[in-house]
Amino acid sequence: MHELSITESLVSAVLEQVDGEIKAVxxxxxxxxxxVPDSVRFCFDVCTRGTRLEGAVxxxxxxxxxxxxxxxxxxxxxxxxxxxxxxxxxDLDVVGGRELSVKHVEVVV
Amino acid sequence: xxxxCGCAGDGVTIVAMHDHDHPHDHDHDHPHxxxxxHxxxxxHxxxxxxxxxxxxxxxxQDLLAKNDLLAARxxxxxxxxxxxxxxxxxxxxxxxxxxxxxxxxxxSAEVEVSVVEGDQETLLDAERIRATGCRVxxxxxxxGCHLDAEMLxxxxxxxxxxxxxxxxxxxxxxxVCPALFDLGEQRRVVVMSVTEGADKPLKYPHMFxxxxxxxxxxxxxxxxxxxxxxxxxxxxxxxxPELPALTVSATRGDGLDGWYDWLRGQxxxxxx
Numbered sequence: 001m002h003e004l005s006i007t008e009s010l011v012s013a014v015l016e017q018v019d020g021e022i023k024a025v026x027x028x029x030x031x032x033x034x035x036v037p038d039s040v041r042f043c044f045d046v047c048t049r050g051t052r053l054e055g056a057v058x059x060x061x062x063x064x065x066x067x068x069x070x071x072x073x074x075x076x077x078x079x080x081x082x083x084x085x086x087x088x089x090x091d092l093d094v095v096g097g098r099e100l101s102v103k104h105v106e107v108v109v
Numbered sequence: 110x111x112x113x114c115g116c117a118g119d120g121v122t123i124v125a126m127h128d129h130d131h132p133h134d135h136d137h138d139h140p141h142x143x144x145x146x147h148x149x150x151x152x153h154x155x156x157x158x159x160x161x162x163x164x165x166x167x168x169x170q171d172l173l174a175k176n177d178l179l180a181a182r183x184x185x186x187x188x189x190x191x192x193x194x195x196x197x198x199x200x201x202x203x204x205x206x207x208x209x210x211x212x213x214x215x216x217s218a219e220v221e222v223s224v225v226e227g228d229q230e231t232l233l234d235a236e237r238i239r240a241t242g243c244r245v246x247x248x249x250x251x252x253g254c255h256l257d258a259e260m261l262x263x264x265x266x267x268x269x270x271x272x273x274x275x276x277x278x279x280x281x282x283x284x285v286c287p288a289l290f291d292l293g294e295q296r297r298v299v300v301m302s303v304t305e306g307a308d309k310p311l312k313y314p315h316m317f318x319x320x321x322x323x324x325x326x327x328x329x330x331x332x333x334x335x336x337x338x339x340x341x342x343x344x345x346x347x348x349x350p351e352l353p354a355l356t357v358s359a360t361r362g363d364g365l366d367g368w369y370d371w372l373r374g375q376x377x378x379x380x381x
Contacts, residue, residue: 002254002255002285002286002289002290005176005253005255005257005290006172006173006289009172009173009174009175009176010172012175013168013170013172013174013175014168017166017168017170018166018168021161023163024163027172034285034288034289034315035289080314081314081315081318081348082311082314082347082348084347090346090347090348090350091350100171100172100173101169101170101171101172102168102169102170102172103167103168103169104165104166104167104168104169105165105166105168106163106164106165106166107163107164107165107166108161108162108163109161109162109163109164
């Protein structure tokens with residue numbers, strides 16, 4: 001359950017940097033990041049309780065995995081943690097899907 | 110451990126292992142989430158009000174930024190002291206502690222070694238390491254499933270490893286969560302054993318993708334189990350093509366010379 005530590009980081013990062021009432025938080029969790037969005041949703045409810053983030057909407061963007069094959073330079077989609085090019089190579093440079101960040105928050109002005 | 114959510118933030122204990130038997134618990138000043146939200150039900154209707162105007166504030170901050178910053182601090186701390194720090198990760202029971210016990214005994218004349226032990230509970234591993242005569246600190250993560258850079262920094266303050274030494278960090282036995290948390294180590298070593306499935310690298314790709322070395326342990330048990338070493342290494346290199354691998358038996362001693370040579374190769378160049 002590393003999602004718990006990660007969600008705690010999310011909550012503290014937002015609370016440290018944003019004042020006032022927060023309506024929504026948008027985070028990016030790439031499909032190859034090793035973090036389960038549903039677990040983050042569950043942890044978010046727990047971690048925000050009693051904070052200014054309690055009740056805020058959590059929106060999660062889940063960019064797909066993308067990789068460039070080092071053998072044939074093809075860009076390929078990566079569905080899971082095991083990149084494989086259609087040319088048969090497993091030597092791929094993953095260029096998308098590992099994102100793990102808080103993108104923006106919506107605050108009452 | 111936090112009673113609200115079981116979060117690990119305030120459940121971490123760090124215990125220095127002394128020759129005499131006085132474990133010390135350290136309290137940490139972590140905030141607690143409070144579980145007493147007070148919803149109030151009202152029997153009367155509220156007038157409908159328009160949603161207040163809102164604005165979007167861009168943050169674009171990595172969620173592991175805090176850990177990564179502390180990890181960078183740890184890395185600088187090690188480098189400034191000429192310390193080689195290695196993060197040992199594996200599933201529970203792969204033989205990390207046995208490998209460390211043997212390594213400490215075999216290399217003690219050559220280089221000073223100290224150990225940070227990570228487990229959810231107990232001092233058992235730290236006691237085993239302590240018996241080798243090396244300095245060791247136990248971090249109990251409580252409900253936590255991995256060490257993070259902050260826990261390591263606290264552990265290092267207690268451990269106080271000498272300059273020009275080696276620090277082994279034995280992470281919590283878990284092939285999932287430790288992969289995501291940089292501790293500030295110079296190298297990450299994944300330990301597997303032949304009593305596990307050869308397909309572990311495919312099942313836990315994050316762990317193997319970030320590894321600098323794969324140590325396949327319990328080679329002495331190979332005659333008794335159905336384990337294809339070559340297939341396992343092929344799976345591991347499907348995840349990380351250049352991953353170096355060593356096959357060893359920490360109990361019988363097979364392959365340990367290769368492990369020690371690899372360790373010597375990682376030591377920082379000393380000033381002459």
